Amino acid sequence: MDTASLTTSLIAALPEVFLACAGIFILMVGVFSGARATHTAMLLSVAALVGALVLVLFGPSRAAFAFNDLFVNDGFGDFMKIVVLGAAALTLIISFGYIRREQLDRFEYPVLLVFAVVGMLMMISANDLISLYVGLELQSLALYVVAAFRRDTLRSSEAGLKYFLLGALSSGMMLYGMSLVYGFTGTTSFTVLADHFAGQAAAGQELWLGALVGLVFVVAGLAFKISAVPFHMWTPDVYEGAPTSVTAFFAAAPKVAAMALVVRVLMGPFGAWVEQWQQIVVFVSIASMLLGALAAIQQTNIKRLMAYSSIGHVGYALVGLAAGTEAGIRGVAIYMAIYVLMTIGTFACILCMRQKERMVEGIDDLKGLSKTHPLMALALAIFMFSMAGIPPMAGFFGKIYVFLPAIEAGLYALAVIGVLTSVVACYYYLRIVKLMYFDEPAEGFDRPVGREVGAVIAGTAVLVLFFFVAPGPLVDGAAAAADAFFAVAG
């Protein structure tokens, strides 16, 4: 690689490069500054994430391919990066107060999250099995550590260990699958693979069995990362065990990045073989929606409930992917963006659930919230209605945008099951609304909730509630993302 192309490549990956350098810089600042290290590191991390966001949005124009085609820039990637960076920044902002109060304030925390985000950006832009894996592992390793960040509690350590073991297993499966794909095609580049498979499909040949088995293993590994059933087992335990601010992060940014990666892999190199992976995606989607809806009913811990809820939402997002069309990808992009908004808002509320200086996590602790904290109850009710997919909240439109393409693609069974599971899911979302509005108040939560948390709750609630007034920008952006993706993938 000569200097000129290296420069072009570095500029093409400018947001990632910037964020990685910022991460190292913040690490240094943290090591060498004293008592205020964590606060400074947190502020700098938020600034770095926002900076990367600005670079994605307004930075210099970036080449489409970089680093010998290992790295790709397109509208889809940009859209997903914006969502990831926004989600990461917001989750960091809402955890300021939490990590201080819970004595988790070590400066490594934001640094690890920044590195995880670098990994996510790499995943989103991966155009090669190798760069995909590197990005994925960078993300995962950072997340393994933060899951067990509170080493002094058994639950957190156990969560981290479980996550690590199952994560390593899934990485192994994915690598095995990749090696099969590589062995049968002789390349790891998405571009070459796509051409290869498209040619094979055009010639009327069948996909090689080896590559097909490889695909199955890769999808299994990816399913773990988006916590789709049956690779979801880690989710409830980790969500419950990890510190709440970490859970909020887990539920938002990595989900989006992993979903982007799934779309990238399946629609990119394997785009010509939609009918081969469609059944897998349909199965995983149905299983996730069913489990997400049914298992959540009996939960008493709000973090576990959110874990099942996130599993269900992944199932809905996969409905759009199962369609395998441009409209379907647009649906996935919209769904993930709306999902992130609802999730961050909900977790901001959960982070406020403190009684007498202690965090509480029981769903019953929300009883009568409408009387003790009317505004927070209103916001949480909006999020719950939205997650249940009840119009006119944003969540309803997210569902519309994924179900329409699925119906257009003739996946009626998928759409019907999706609709039925959302009815069951209504049960537990609305139960929370019922608890807040109909039941007699339990002990109120501690005040003040913190300005930054309040602002995030209010902002996300307003966006979720009034999405229907001006859905244009998000929908257009997602449409452009899907369009650009199809244009690049051919």
Place this chain on the structure above:
Amino acid sequence: MAAAGKADARVPTYARAVVLLPAALFVWFSTMIPAVSGGAVLTWEIAWLPQLGIAFGFIVDGLSLLFALLITGIGTFILLYASEYMRGYPQVDRFTLFLVAFMLSMLGLVLSDNLIVLFVFWELTTITSFLLIGYTHEDAAARRSALQGLFVTAAGGLAMLAGFILLGQAAGTYSLREILADPGGLVGHPDYLVILILILCGAFTKSAQFPFHFWLPNAMAAPTPVSAYLHSATMVKAGVFLLARLTPVLGDTEVWMATLTIFGAVTTVYASAIALTRTDLKQVLAYTTVMALGACVMFLGAPTRAEAGEPSIGLIAAVTFVFVHALYKAALFMVAGNIDHEAGTRELPQLGGLRRLMPLSFFAAALAAFSMAGVPPFVGFVGKELLYKGALAWPAEPYVAVAAIVAAKIMMVTAALLVAVVPFFGSAEKLPKRAHEAPWTMWIGPVVLGVVALLGGMLPDLTAEMLLLPAAAAVMGYQPDYEVKLWHGVNIPLLLSVFTVVTGALIFWKRAVLLDALRSAVQRLPLTGDRAYDAVMTWIADLAAWQTRWLQGGVQRRYILVVFVTLGLSVAVTLVARDAVVLPAAFPEASFVEWSVAALIVAATFVTLIADSRLLAICALGVVGAGVALIFLLFGAPDVAMTQLLVETLVVVIVAIVLLKLPDFRGERRPTARGRWRDGLVAGLVGVSTTLVLLAVTAEPPQQAITDYFEETSMPGGFGRNIVNVILVDFRALDTLGEIAVVAVAGVAAYALIMLRPRRRTRPDTAGRPDRKGAAS
């Protein structure tokens, strides 16, 4: 219930002032009557989701205007009534807000032009209904009913959404106006049946058709103004409205007619029979509401044109009956509320003698009951004549329709007598408290509605021309040429009418015997919707509990088990689906040494499984690895064998060191015999499917490009025969350098960590509990 209200509490001003909103809307809609009855269709529209072709549009035609007038007109009286009825209840502001929100959503529902917008309003009425039923939330029954109503109607609503989307796809537009402008295009569409079933799910759940009817009587836990408004006059009619709205595009087919007739007929007969078995005034009214909805649905199943091009009397009857029923049922509910409020009970056996105590309520109840029983000259009579006429004009087998409607109507007469006679005559001794007439705000509504029912019957042609025929025109898709009259002369419908009233009165007279028999018969019904609902709910909860207990019990071994089961199955399914299963030869050719190594591996695996100590298990596992290394060696890959052996040794050593730190098996739950079988089965599944994959994959010619490339270039390019070595130090030299660097950095870090440990031990204050401040301090 009445106890909750405090008589001396002030009625808030806003509760009275808000009445002006529906009143103003009513007047506004009334001004549209001349234009709409002339056949005009008024529309408004703003763009909303242009990417999906969804616009926010409203349309006013005969059908939606009839509903809009009912919603705003009855809404005016209900809000007035509620302001008094809810006096002294907690959070009246919230109640009023919900009620107004419901009214506006219901208006939106009937006026929407776009299917998606219609659905949004449809669900909004469901939510507001949920909030209103659960209003008395300290009552467990109310909470359950609220949730039940929500589930049943929301489930149906979502099915309906799927139907709407399919309908929109099939028609190419989501605008009702455009869909209705081109009727007939959908009936032959391949998705017609699916669309129909999904939309019927929505309509039947909302309008409480058998077998989904059970939520409606339970919804009577709501305060009476809500029952009168939502659960009899307006919201439950939404399903009927939707069916009427879509009749021009979906109707007139065999399945449409058969389904609507059968479900409607069963509902109407079943519900009217149940109505007679109830003793709670509101329950009686609730079941007669279900009966009326069944009749509406049944008559919407009539063909849009009778024989010889005559207008369809069935459809005119359906529309008329919606109007008639809304008037008398709202009035009766409000009277029932008055009785409950003033006399302290709604139980028929306790009630009596209120005629003198509550004369105005009695007057209103009598008017409404006459209309309900279908006595001339009330509008109910007009409606009933039309029903009979429509049933007689049924295309095939009119007897079924006639029998159903006559049976239902007979029981309706009895029910009307139960409601209007029992509480007002007889003795007032059993009343729990001294009753007196309700305040004017509570009797004005029923009286006005009763008078309207009377006037509507006396001036049938005016009512028909202003309201009913334009609405029927919208349902039929053409202007009907029909004259509605009170007196048609002596004909079969009139004879049927006389028969109905007389029989109904006879049953009422002999009610002590007959109704008891009916009650005991009903109690023997094996499966009711309510019980089925409970069974489903329990089943779902049990499933969730099982999932949490078994799958998500926090046991890592089980998690891994699930992952491996899935993996094994998906690989096996892939193989079978591709028909690529390659069975190995029965006795592959192999030397003695090879067989021995294989036997060694199998034996070591077995030892791993049955080992009693961890150390033995890990050693046996090491032997398995060593055996694999031997196989590599035998097949001419010494470098790979070398690596394998090294890694294997390292793993055994490291794991053994870790194990020394762990407690032994004691105190840990040992797997049971069944558990071992299960694990063995899963392991076998994964092992066999992976082996089959290997066999199948190697049976196909792999891509040779990589191997060829390295074989050709390793000697000239890297001057080495060992391809693996050449790759490591020549082709991928930079990567190897990177790897070495990473290993070195990791080593330094490990060293730093190890050196850190003793220093932390020396701090006694943090030795016991782990460091909280961490590196920052």
